[in-house]
Amino acid sequence: MNSFALVLDIGGSHVTSALVDLEKRLIVDSSLQRTHVNPNLGADELLEAWSNAALETLASRSIQHVGVAMPGPFEYDTGVSKLHHKFASLHNMNVGEALQKRLNAQVPIYFGNDASLFALGEWWAGAAKGFERVIGVTLGTGLGGGFVAGGYVLYSGEGVPKDGGIWDLPYLDGIAEDYVSGPALVKNYQSKTRMI
Numbered sequence: 001m002n003s004f005a006l007v008l009d010i011g012g013s014h015v016t017s018a019l020v021d022l023e024k025r026l027i028v029d030s031s032l033q034r035t036h037v038n039p040n041l042g043a044d045e046l047l048e049a050w051s052n053a054a055l056e057t058l059a060s061r062s063i064q065h066v067g068v069a070m071p072g073p074f075e076y077d078t079g080v081s082k083l084h085h086k087f088a089s090l091h092n093m094n095v096g097e098a099l100q101k102r103l104n105a106q107v108p109i110y111f112g113n114d115a116s117l118f119a120l121g122e123w124w125a126g127a128a129k130g131f132e133r134v135i136g137v138t139l140g141t142g143l144g145g146g147f148v149a150g151g152y153v154l155y156s157g158e159g160v161p162k163d164g165g166i167w168d169l170p171y172l173d174g175i176a177e178d179y180v181s182g183p184a185l186v187k188n189y190q191s192k193t194r195m196i
Contacts, residue, residue: 016053068109
């Protein structure tokens with residue numbers, strides 16, 4: 001009998017949900033869905049959008065746990081949001097408890113940094129499978145980085161920035177995310193094309 005996990009990827013403008021077959025290390029294609037979500041919604045609307053996506057994906061399948069990939073800053077062990085530049089309405093809220101109630105989940109809900117989980121996923125079942133050390137970079141509303149060694153996410157150590165993040169590394173007169181992110185690239189493109 002296969003074992004499954006329900007996974008949610010919370011992006012700056014969407015939620016993607018799917019079931020993962022933990023034995024085959026594959027996404028169940030028929031369960032995959034992506035829904036646009038306005039990051040400026042109130043807490044109730046955000047949580048409703050995320051939990052609705054999860055419940056639609058779940059249907060009547062039994063699962064071992066729920067995994068949630070969240071951008072930071074976020075207290076991944078406690079489920080408390082420290083986000084303020086996006087999903088501001090969730091600041092200092094225990095998102096884990098709120099989702100547990102909305103999903104009526106009888107299984108644990110685990111949180112991890114979205115970029116770190118991307119890198120771990122590639123190590124576990126993707127393009128980086130079989131490699132001892134992996135660095136993953138994500139580009140969307142923000143700039144994310146994940147560092148993996150031997151199947152463990154690294155948040156410190158040689159060659160790993162503080163907290164395992166790259167978004168806030170100093171770059172030119174600001175930080176990396178000011179120059180390399182979806183909004184930064186759009187802004188740069190618009191400024192260059194106005195000059196032509």
